[in-house]
Amino acid sequence: xxxxxxxxxxxxxxxxxxxxxxxxxxxxxxxxxxxxxxxxxxxxxxxxxxxxxxxxxxxxxxxxxxxxxxxxxxxxxxxxxxxxxxxxxxxxxxxxxxxxxxxxxxxxxxxxxxxxxxxxxxxxxxxxxxxxxxxxxxxxxxxxxxxxxxxxxxxxxxxxxxxxxxxxxxxxxxxxxxxxxxxxxxxxxxxxxxxxxxxxxxxxxxxxxxxxxxxxxxxxxxxxxxxxxxxxxxxxx
Numbered sequence: 148x149x150x151x152x153x154x155x156x157x158x159x160x161x162x163x164x165x166x167x168x169x170x171x172x173x174x175x176x177x178x179x180x181x182x183x184x185x186x187x188x189x190x191x192x193x194x195x196x197x198x199x200x201x202x203x204x205x206x207x208x209x210x211x212x213x214x215x216x217x218x219x220x221x222x223x224x225x226x227x228x229x230x231x232x233x234x235x236x237x238x239x240x241x242x243x244x245x246x247x248x249x250x251x252x253x254x255x256x257x258x259x260x261x262x263x264x265x266x267x268x269x270x271x272x273x274x275x276x277x278x279x280x281x282x283x284x285x286x287x288x289x290x291x292x293x294x295x296x297x298x299x300x301x302x303x304x305x306x307x308x309x310x311x312x313x314x315x316x317x318x319x320x321x322x323x324x325x326x327x328x329x330x331x332x333x334x335x336x337x338x339x340x341x342x343x344x345x346x347x348x349x350x351x352x353x354x355x356x357x358x359x360x361x362x363x364x365x366x367x368x369x370x371x372x373x374x375x376x377x378x379x380x381x382x383x384x
Contacts, residue, residue, distance in 0.1 A: 163251035167287045176292045177300045180330045181376040186369045188332045188376065189214040190303065192243055192281065195222055195229040196338035199349040203337050204232055206353055210360035212370035214238050215301070216337070217281040220245030220265030227272035234273040239373040241279030241301065242266060247341050250282050255290040262295060279373060299377055303334035309352045310336050310344035319355035320362070327363060 170177060181188050189207075194200045195218055207214055216233055218240060223230055233240055245264040253261065262280065269277045280298035282291065292300075305326040308314035315322070323333070335356070339346040360370070 159251075162289045163286065166289050166291065167251075167285070170287045170292065171285065171302065177302045178377060179302045179304045179332060181332060181371070181373070182330065183369070183371055183376045185329050185367055186371045186376070187327065187329065187363075188373055189335065189370050190217060190281070190301065190332060190373075191215070191335050191337040192217045192283075193247060193336045193338040193341050193344075194218055195226045195233075196340070196349065197226055197229075199339075199353065200226075200229050200337050201232070203349070203353050203356070204229075204236060204238075206357045206360065207238070207370075208236055209357070210364060210370075212360055213372040213375075214370065215241055215279065215373045217241045217243035217279070217301070218265070218269065219243050219247050219338075220261070220268045222338070223265070223272065224268045227268075230269060230272040234275060237372055239279060240269055240273060240275075240277065241281060241373075242269070242277060242298065243281055244283055247283050249284055249286045250288045250291055251286050253288065255288075255294055258288070258291065258294050262298070279377075301332065301373065301377075304331045305333040307333070307335065310339065310341065310348050312345045312348050312351055315348070315351050315355065319352060320359040323355070323359040324362060327366070327368060329368070 230240060242262055242265040244261040250258055266277045278298055279301055280295050281301050307322050335352055337349050339348045
């Protein structure tokens, strides 16, 4: 029995953990920064959320900030109007799997299906080509780069544990300010329904983001759409 578990562990590490570590540490086939001067890319995962995403869009519109939303396909299918609003207000929409499931437990065929299903949902809502992708939890497997070869994979260079209220209740705007370096990609979340997240965490995130965007504008920082900065180097279909 111990040999079986040892073999299984080796296979799992080789298929899931090791590719993730190598891809993320060596920046193979991924984007973690932007090149636009005096700019930061805000990105939001796990939505669209009927309670929080519209409020987040209100805040972004208030500060004339653009962002990217990596949406969960099954949620996007239920809330196409939120996707239409994202597009109308100049935001980028990308893929975050059809279900919020780790690539670590997906076969190449299952991963391809997650991408294709989400792509179809998004494109049906906004009638625009989708070519940005972020895997849930930033997990890759041995075949991710090949399976997602027609997408630009967007990671992040600033993450703030905003899915847990205890980490952000009083400090998120300060943490964002400390990490404000032009060229960075910030990761936040507009839904608290993901495993391990606090359901009301986006409430705190949105309030702090409102304060932060006001402060950042005074310093001349712009928040831009990924399409403006990265589209030129995306794969062509």
